[in-house]
Amino acid sequence: MDAESLLLSLELASGSGQGLSPDRRASLLTSLMLVKRDYRYDRVLFWGRILGLVADYYIAQGLSEDQLAPRKTLYSLNCMEWSLLPPATDEMMVQTSVVKGRFTGDPSHEYEHTELQKVNDGEKVFEEEVVVQIKEETRLVSIIDQIDKAVSVIPRGALFKTPFGPVHVNRTFEGLSLSQAKKLSSYFHFREPVELKNKTLLEKADLDPSLDFLDSLEHDIPKGSWSIQMERGNALVVLRSLLWPGLTFFHAPRTKNCGYIYVGTGEKNIDLPFML
Amino acid sequence: MEDLTSLKQEDNQEPEEAEQPWEEITAASSQDPVPGLPEPLESEQGPETGLQPGSSPPQSSQSRTSTPLNDLTGLGASSPPSFPQEPTSTPSTLALARQDLWSPWKSDKTTSVIPEARTAHSNHLEQSSDKGESAPHQKCQSEGNTFQQSQQTKHHLHEPKDASHNNSKLKELRLDIFQEEDSNSNYDLDHPEPGTSEVTPNMLEIAIQNAKAYLLKTSSKSGLNLYDHLSNMLTKILDERPENAVDIIENISQDVKMAHFSKKLDTLQNEYEMLPIYETAEKQKALFLQGNLEGADQELEDEILTDAHPIQRCRFWGKILGLEMNYIVAEVEFREGEDEEEMEEEDVTEERDNGDSEADEDDEDELPKSLYKAPQAIPKEESRTGANKYVYFVCNEPGGPWVKLPSVTPAQIVIARKIKKFFTGRLDTPIISYPPFPGNESNYLRAQIARISAGTHVSPLGFYQFGEEEGEEEEEVEGGRESFEENPDFEGIQVTDLVESLSNWVHHVQHILPQGRCNWFNPVQKNEEEEEEEDEEKEEEEKEEPDYIGQEVGPPLLTPISEDLEIQNIPPWTTRLSSNLIPQYAIAVLRSNLWPGAYAFSNGKKFENFYIGWGHKYSPDSYTPPVPPPVYQEYPSGPEITEMDDPSVEEEQAFRAAQAAAELAAEENEETEEDEDEEDEYD
Numbered sequence: 001m002d003a004e005s006l007l008l009s010l011e012l013a014s015g016s017g018q019g020l021s022p023d024r025r026a027s028l029l030t031s032l033m034l035v036k037r038d039y040r041y042d043r044v045l046f047w048g049r050i051l052g053l054v055a056d057y058y059i060a061q062g063l064s065e066d067q068l069a070p071r072k073t074l075y076s077l078n079c080m081e082w083s084l085l086p087p088a089t090d091e092m093m094v095q096t097s098v099v100k101g102r103f104t105g106d107p108s109h110e111y112e113h114t115e116l117q118k119v120n121d122g123e124k125v126f127e128e129e130v131v132v133q134i135k136e137e138t139r140l141v142s143i144i145d146q147i148d149k150a151v152s153v154i155p156r157g158a159l160f161k162t163p164f165g166p167v168h169v170n171r172t173f174e175g176l177s178l179s180q181a182k183k184l185s186s187y188f189h190f191r192e193p194v195e196l197k198n199k200t201l202l203e204k205a206d207l208d209p210s211l212d213f214l215d216s217l218e219h220d221i222p223k224g225s226w227s228i229q230m231e232r233g234n235a236l237v238v239l240r241s242l243l244w245p246g247l248t249f250f251h252a253p254r255t256k257n258c259g260y261i262y263v264g265t266g267e268k269n270i271d272l273p274f275m276l
Numbered sequence: 277m278e279d280l281t282s283l284k285q286e287d288n289q290e291p292e293e294a295e296q297p298w299e300e301i302t303a304a305s306s307q308d309p310v311p312g313l314p315e316p317l318e319s320e321q322g323p324e325t326g327l328q329p330g331s332s333p334p335q336s337s338q339s340r341t342s343t344p345l346n347d348l349t350g351l352g353a354s355s356p357p358s359f360p361q362e363p364t365s366t367p368s369t370l371a372l373a374r375q376d377l378w379s380p381w382k383s384d385k386t387t388s389v390i391p392e393a394r395t396a397h398s399n400h401l402e403q404s405s406d407k408g409e410s411a412p413h414q415k416c417q418s419e420g421n422t423f424q425q426s427q428q429t430k431h432h433l434h435e436p437k438d439a440s441h442n443n444s445k446l447k448e449l450r451l452d453i454f455q456e457e458d459s460n461s462n463y464d465l466d467h468p469e470p471g472t473s474e475v476t477p478n479m480l481e482i483a484i485q486n487a488k489a490y491l492l493k494t495s496s497k498s499g500l501n502l503y504d505h506l507s508n509m510l511t512k513i514l515d516e517r518p519e520n521a522v523d524i525i526e527n528i529s530q531d532v533k534m535a536h537f538s539k540k541l542d543t544l545q546n547e548y549e550m551l552p553i554y555e556t557a558e559k560q561k562a563l564f565l566q567g568n569l570e571g572a573d574q575e576l577e578d579e580i581l582t583d584a585h586p587i588q589r590c591r592f593w594g595k596i597l598g599l600e601m602n603y604i605v606a607e608v609e610f611r612e613g614e615d616e617e618e619m620e621e622e623d624v625t626e627e628r629d630n631g632d633s634e635a636d637e638d639d640e641d642e643l644p645k646s647l648y649k650a651p652q653a654i655p656k657e658e659s660r661t662g663a664n665k666y667v668y669f670v671c672n673e674p675g676g677p678w679v680k681l682p683s684v685t686p687a688q689i690v691i692a693r694k695i696k697k698f699f700t701g702r703l704d705t706p707i708i709s710y711p712p713f714p715g716n717e718s719n720y721l722r723a724q725i726a727r728i729s730a731g732t733h734v735s736p737l738g739f740y741q742f743g744e745e746e747g748e749e750e751e752e753v754e755g756g757r758e759s760f761e762e763n764p765d766f767e768g769i770q771v772t773d774l775v776e777s778l779s780n781w782v783h784h785v786q787h788i789l790p791q792g793r794c795n796w797f798n799p800v801q802k803n804e805e806e807e808e809e810e811d812e813e814k815e816e817e818e819k820e821e822p823d824y825i826g827q828e829v830g831p832p833l834l835t836p837i838s839e840d841l842e843i844q845n846i847p848p849w850t851t852r853l854s855s856n857l858i859p860q861y862a863i864a865v866l867r868s869n870l871w872p873g874a875y876a877f878s879n880g881k882k883f884e885n886f887y888i889g890w891g892h893k894y895s896p897d898s899y900t901p902p903v904p905p906p907v908y909q910e911y912p913s914g915p916e917i918t919e920m921d922d923p924s925v926e927e928e929q930a931f932r933a934a935q936a937a938a939e940l941a942a943e944e945n946e947e948t949e950e951d952e953d954e955e956d957e958y959d
Contacts, residue, residue, distance in 0.1 A: 015602075016597065017595060017889060053850055101846065171533075264872075271898055271899040275698045275892075276698060
């Protein structure tokens with residue numbers, strides 16, 4: 001959610017049961033302002049909170065002018081001092097896929113994982129048990145990246161793409177209408193599109209290239225991994241992801257308010273197919 | 277001329293007639309405007325703005341054109357002197373306008389145009405064409421009234437001044453529209469010098485070109501350009517003719533930008549979509565007013581709930597999220613004597629079932645008797661005891677009707693432990709799972725609520741204490757003491773102590789045994805009774821006497837949560853202080869790691885538990901559905917049931933041969949016997 005509208009957004013997202021205490025909100029407001037100034041970001045988003053056993057990580061992201069460019073991620077343990085996280089790479093993803101369980105809350109904690117690796121010693125090939133150490137920071141980075149790639153949401157029309165390439169915030173976006181807001185197809189993944197090319201030509205003909213340049217949520221697998229609900233009569237639409245429980249996206253139709261926040265343990269819900 | 281005057285607003289420009297044929301010629305020669313140049317807009321801020329029209333056309337000839345506002349060239353290059361530029365909206369009008377050589381020339385108002393100027397002209401580009409060809413005489417557009425800004429300047433008879441003068445004017449024009457000096461200076465009615473008219477148009481042309489190029493410059497961000505946008509805006513205004521257009525000009529601009537994105541014109545406004553929110557708001561307002569209470573919505577809901585049922589105590593339990601709708605759960609304690617009718621019905625059905633099964637067995641004497649005996653249904657606990665201590669009501673939304681959840685049976689709890697399903701939000705949804713869940717979503721919900729309460733309802737140590745000591749121990753109260761009551765002497769524990777050590781918190785809800793109940797129910801006893809009744813027939817079944825089932829014991833009530841088991845090295849609870857900045861006002865918050873979403877908090881004296889979440893237990897390993905059991909040996913294996921192979925051909929022949937041999941042997945035996953008999957008889 002945008003740091004500018006933090007308080008309002010927290011209120012709207014609180015239906016999922018996750019909120020922040022007043023002093024944390026106050027600290028966030030001031031510290032995010034400072035982050036924006038210091039790092040010269042165009043927009044700062046408060047991404048959410050990952051619950052650890054001993055402490056929680058508060059995550060923020062900074063965006064530059066081009067909304068789809070890779071973002072800078074920062075974390076903090078006390079909502080005041082923010083540290084930059086390294087960008088996510090594929091090797092990190094592979095490395096951390098073996099780590100399971102909760103986050104501890106201590107960024108310097110290292111997970112140990114024993115692997116059987118083949119070691120070539122001259123002509124002999126034998127397997128050795130190698131203990132690989134994975135830092136919690138690395139795990140944090142890759143989990144945040146996975147969550148962003150999988151379930152970050154933006155409504156259709158909030159961004160538009162210019163012919164030159166960069167993607168901008170659409171200043172004339174006044175919110176989705178009610179009938180549009182109830183459909184899953186009016187929401188897009190906020191990441192580089194991967195499925196657009198797979199659409200049939202007929203479908204592509206209906207798309208508006210300046211607005212429909214991202215993947216829609218409609219075709220997510222498994223089907224039904226999003227729960228879409230209207231709250232307060234029809235004044236607020238809330239999308240919750242079932243694949244990464246804890247991710248909540250809210251939007252007030254006909255207004256500009258929208259945003260998403262993740263508050264959870266940082267674990268994927270692999271049991272989803274059994275649960276539907 | 278008439279047109280001109282009609283169009284005019286107070287301008288400082290005096291329209292003048294230009295027209296001498298010779299001027300035309302010169303004008304023609306010096307047709308400056310490159311076709312396609314926007315006409316310099318004279319934005320006559322006219323009366324509204326109260327601005328001076330700005331510089332009058334530099335040309336001494338004062339041909340001015342009032343250009344339609346579409347071309348808001350701020351820079352206002354004045355049109356070539358001898359041209360009457362026209363601002364006619366359409367070329368046709370232009371043609372009409374150009375009737376005679378004496379048509380007044382309009383001088384261009386080269387004042388810069390404020391973009392918001394309201395001009396009503398849509399065809400801006402016409403002018404350039406007009407300019408291009410026609411002779412200088414054009415007139416003002418037919419729609420004079422719309423062109424408030426248009427400069428209907430008077431024509432001057434003067435020829436354009438010298439180039440230098442024009443140039444300077446040009447530059448001045450570019451600067452600021454509010455400069456009256458320009459206009460003043462332009463009002464020199466010196467005799468234009470035809471000779472210079474040829475030079476100045478070039479400068480003007482360039483100025484006009486520059487101005488238009490600037491307007492056409494594409495924005496780097498959005499791909500639009502100001503020129504098109506302004507023309508679209510003016511088109512829209514002219515088409516719609518809104519009232520007080522100047523006041524809403526910004527909105528019009530924004531609408532035009534937005535229209536860029538939407539493809540279909542959907543003129544129907546779906547106003548009725550907003551009705552549902554009004555309905556809910558109305559309902560809630562009624563609730564707010566009804567109780568004459570102020571406070572959270574939740575309390576009012578409970579207030580209404582308590583009116584409908586005889587309730588002793590009511591508490592907000594929490595919220596369970598679902599796919600389509602969520603559940604808001606209230607925990608209710610009924611007063612004594614209520615809610616016993618349901619129990620009787622259940623007993624009746626159980627007895628009937630037993631009777632049926634016995635009858636069946638008698639009929640099936642001939643067939644092998646099945647050894648299958650269904651595991652005995654464990655009866656559910658009484659109301660107000662154990663897992664059914666509280667009754668739960670749910671509603672989907674604040675303001676919605678409260679629905680009572682049925683009591684939970686141990687079988688439901690046992691199976692609920694084995695499945696993991698999302699709630700949809702509708703209570704009558706069937707739960708399709710393996711092992712099959714006995715009931716629908718309302719039962720599953722109730723079972724999960726029971727498990728969550730048993731696992732996570734904790735209170736500070738000492739808040740509750742046991743009632744009077746009960747003497748009987750073994751037989752009846754095997755599960756441990758059940759009753760507890762508030763400790764009136766409770767003084768509270770320091771918040772920091774509550775956070776530091778888990779032993780300061782205790783469970784105050786009974787643990788649910790693996791059997792599904794809180795109080796152990798021994799199924800062995802009942803079996804013994806049944807066997808006594810049916811001794812003879814069921815002697816065989818004595819072998820099937822169930823093995824002695826070890827009594828299931830759970831941690832007794834009021835055990836501290838430090839005794840809770842860990843899951844794979846994760847402590848079962850996480851404690852926090854709500855705020856690090858103001859520790860004296862902070863409250864201790866306990867978060868369960870076993871049931872994500874369960875919280876308990878306390879400020880030392882008061883405490884509360886609640887749950888907000890999906891309603892599932894946490895397990896670090898992924899869920900695996902239980903495997904179906906192996907096929908059960910239902911019938912005793914014996915020669916009656918065991919399948920045997922059909923004999924092969926050789927076996928059959930051998931058998932027949934053997935039989936034949938036996939027969940022969942038998943016959944011989946008979947014969948010998950007969951012979952013997954006969955012999956005996958003879959003897």
